[in-house]
Amino acid sequence: MYRLTTRTRAGTATEIAVIVLVVAGLALPAVTSRGVIQDLFFILTMLTLAQIWNLLAGYGGLVSVGQQAFVGIGAYAMFAGVILLGWNPVAAILLGGLAALALAVPTAFFAFRLQGAYFAIGTWVIAEVTRLLIAQWKALGGGTGTSLPREATSNIMGTDAIRTLFGVREAAARDILAYWLALALVVAVTGCIYWLLRSRLGLALAAVRDNVDAAQAVGVDVRRLKWAVFLIAAAATGLTGALIFVQTARISPEAAFAVTDWTAYVIFIVVIGGIGTIEGPIVGVLVFFALRSALADYGSWYLMTLGLAAIAVMLFAPKGLWGLISARSGLHLFPVRRRLAGPKIEGGH
């Protein structure tokens, strides 16, 4: 019997390794310092954003330079939930996802009228407009921003249990909680993307990416597909943005809608790691963090290096570092390609 499958030995091994890593990651706060937890939080949230942008640009062909709009609106919606509605910050993160989804609908309606380069610039302008509008929102600090009130940060659900479990101070317990949520989010987002790419929808996405006309000819509804990808990406970006600002507990329009932090870095991570693969952003975020740590004392040299590294990768290894590794070894940790599995055919290869 022959059947189509995406399952490979490497893929199964990865799944087992991921489970082990996640369990180890959950237990990690027991043995490491607060600094390590904060670094890991940064890595995990950047990885989440990178996976989402990779889904948009690498698979959906939607090259958005305006993802900071969704990070910012998600973060501000979380702040609004806490400050104006009195919600618990963790619950208010969900509000961030909803707000980003709500913003994504008019954004998509507008931006999908634009092609290619126009789309990229259009999304950037929408992010700027959102930032300028939010800066007018005086209840949340206007242009200068605001902080989460002390009473809200001091009784986030779960922090008491973490304090007794690990015997840490309140601020450290908050970092641990944020780190766990980031871990959950990155696993959920990556898992969803992996599942999506292996489903019928993923096949349609790959078809659209490779040839729009041919995909339409075999019955793929391109418009609906792009809408779906854009909305999913926006909601996930909003959740990530809200989570990032639960941890920092301070917000301003410049920080929440920073094109460098939430779009440029993210794009560099995806490009350096390898666009169009799930492994790429993982490799990319590790390189990004290593560069950041190594050059931390040299200020702007680090960003210059990052920019030049992205240019070098585009010129000499357009498929990124993972592309190089994968081409040499034939390794796919997250296989999405369909293969025919079954008994060997006599005389075949």
Place this chain on the structure above:
Amino acid sequence: MIWLDTLVQGMLLGGLYALFAAGLSLVFGIMRLVNLAHGDLIVFAAYLVLMGVTLLGLSPWVAALIAMPVMFMLGWLLQAAVLNRVLGKDILPPLLVTFGLSVALQNGLLEAFSADSRRIPAGALEGASLDLGLVTVGVMPLMTFASAICAIVALNGLFYHTALGRAFRATSDDAVTAGLMGIEPKRVFAIATGIAMVVVTLAALYLGMRANFDPSIGPARLIYAFEAVIIGGLGSLWGTLAGGIIIGVAQTAGAAVNPEWQILAGHIAFLAVMLLKPRGLFPRAVD
């Protein structure tokens, strides 16, 4: 007469934006290249002019005149050595390369010149104004506007009345067929980017003389420039001027209502045009 004043000041501001955008429009029109480093290249050129003024003691005009061939060579090199290698059907590689260049340039300038804001000294021109009866206009904005017109006339002359311009238009319409006719698209592209950098130097001169600048202001100029190009339509330089004026007038009108709405009003004008005409007002070429 306040509305008339707003309109005139807005149009003059639009001249500056058109000047920012003219080089971008040329490059975008000919090779569909989205140069995200364009704003940072303007800032880079402004520092180049500033160095000529402060280190060599030249007048800003002479310094800009010397900076122009330098920028032409840089543009030519950038296109020949880097951008030509990533141009293709997919817009992503050139977009990412210029994004990398943008970040590298910004931080390189930051390292070289610090975050202090600087200005190119323009002497008596700085505060000078002309009374035109109904409105009073600054000499500097007026010169910016005139320079924008001159640059566009010159570029259009080049574009429509020279052999090089014919090669530009042919490559813009169909690079493959142009190649069959003996035009080498990559060589044409390199020259086009070089010329765009000459216009960038002119824009940088006015940017630096009219207001303070620092290494971080490039991306905001890039957005205004792109809005002007897109409103105008692909490949139309007069359209780019119209686009610049629309953004400029919207910004001054917004600022007249509430100073905080200046930039917002410009962006909203752009979004409104895009909703009505997704390909811009006067597109010459199809994308």
